Amino acid sequence: MNSYDLSGRVAVVTGGAQGIGLAVARRMVASGARVILWDIDGPLAGRAAAEIGAHAMALDVTDTAAVQAAADRVAAEHGPVGALVCSAGIAGPNARVVDYDPAAWRQIIEINLTGTFNCCRAVLPQMEAAGYGRVVNIASIAGKEGNPNAAAYSASKAGVIALTKSLGKEHADRDIAVNCVTPAAARTRIFDQMSEEHIAYMLSRIPRGRFLGVDEAAEMIVWLCTPENSFATGAVFDLSGGRATY
Numbered sequence: 235m236n237s238y239d240l241s242g243r244v245a246v247v248t249g250g251a252q253g254i255g256l257a258v259a260r261r262m263v264a265s266g267a268r269v270i271l272w273d274i275d276g277p278l279a280g281r282a283a284a285e286i287g288a289h290a291m292a293l294d295v296t297d298t299a300a301v302q303a304a305a306d307r308v309a310a311e312h313g314p315v316g317a318l319v320c321s322a323g324i325a326g327p328n329a330r331v332v333d334y335d336p337a338a339w340r341q342i343i344e345i346n347l348t349g350t351f352n353c354c355r356a357v358l359p360q361m362e363a364a365g366y367g368r369v370v371n372i373a374s375i376a377g378k379e380g381n382p383n384a385a386a387y388s389a390s391k392a393g394v395i396a397l398t399k400s401l402g403k404e405h406a407d408r409d410i411a412v413n414c415v416t417p418a419a420a421r422t423r424i425f426d427q428m429s430e431e432h433i434a435y436m437l438s439r440i441p442r443g444r445f446l447g448v449d450e451a452a453e454m455i456v457w458l459c460t461p462e463n464s465f466a467t468g469a470v471f472d473l474s475g476g477r478a479t480y
Contacts, residue, residue, distance in 0.1 A: 239460070240266045240459070240460065241265075241266035243268070243316040243459075245262050245270070245316065246269075246308060246357065247259045247269060247272070247318075248272045248273070248293075248318075248349070249320075249323060250282065251271055251273035251275050251281075253420065254321050255319065255321035255372075257448035257449050258319050258452045259282070261449075261453070268288075268289070268312055268313075269286075270288065270290070270291060270312065271288055272304060273290070274292065274295070275292070276291075279292060289312070291304055291308075295350075295353055296344045296345055296348060298355075301349075301353055301355075302356045304356070305353075314363065315361065315367070316361070316364070316366060316367060317368045317459040318367070318369045319369075319370045319459065320353050320371045320372060320394075324342060326338050326339075326384070326387055328429045329383055330382075330383060342390050343386065343393070346391065347390045347393040347397070350397060354369060354397070358410070361405075365408060367405075367409070367410040368458065368459040369410070371398050371413075371414040371415075372417065372455075373398070373417075374416055374417060375416050375418050377390075377392040377395050378470075378480065379477075381436070382435075394414060399468045402469065411458070411465075412467055413469045413471060414471070415451065415455060416470055416472055416474060416478065417451055418439075418440050418445070418473065419440075420448050422448065439477050440476065441475060441477060442476055446473060454473060
């Protein structure tokens with residue numbers, strides 16, 4: 235395992251109670267960071283935080299005012315946020331666009347895209363004031379290619395990519411890096427929202443012939459949160475096991 239130095243850094247990981255978010259948080263704690271998990275499932279986040287030596291806050295990332303209050307509380311209790319990883323997200327149902335439930339569409343966009351916007355909007359001013367920051371948004375290969383029967387998820391993740399590029403340009407004149415990663419599917423609880431047919435489709439598209447491991451994802455994401463990532467910003471880092479064509 236690579237050694238990263240995040241000593242003295244305060245890090246927030248959304249969706250940090252499970253999956254990729256939890257793997258990132260665990261890796262950050264091991265690297266010396268003070269980590270705060272933001273997750274809508276407060277009890278699960280509390281248990282995860284106790285397990286890895288982090289802190290937990292129950293939070294709905296779609297609630298703009300609550301996100302701002304949470305960011306202010308972190309700064310007051312722990313210091314300014316130096317790293318933000320936006321991992322909170324849902325897959326939603328599988329259906330063709332012509333059959334898609336509009337309420338499900340809105341929910342997916344709100345959590346995956348607007349939730350990421352809310353968190354970045356609340357935390358980046360702390361980074362500006364400190365003159366340092368690292369943000370990593372979790373997008374998806376679906377945001378590049380568009381998965382059939384998953385248009386809402388694909389569109390939300392394409393939005394995360396574009397949001398990341400805009401933020402990277404807006405903060406490129408200081409030591410703040412805003413990047414995103416585009417993972418292929420990882421076997422986490424998000425699979426519970428998908429049909430077996432869709433899961434099989436995703437696996438069939440990965441040249442590696444297997445799903446992404448959450449610890450593999452954490453290695454790249456945590457490196458992007460280190461001071462050593464001093465130049466790349468507004469960039470999209472591939473974690474698709476060979477699926478991505480650009």
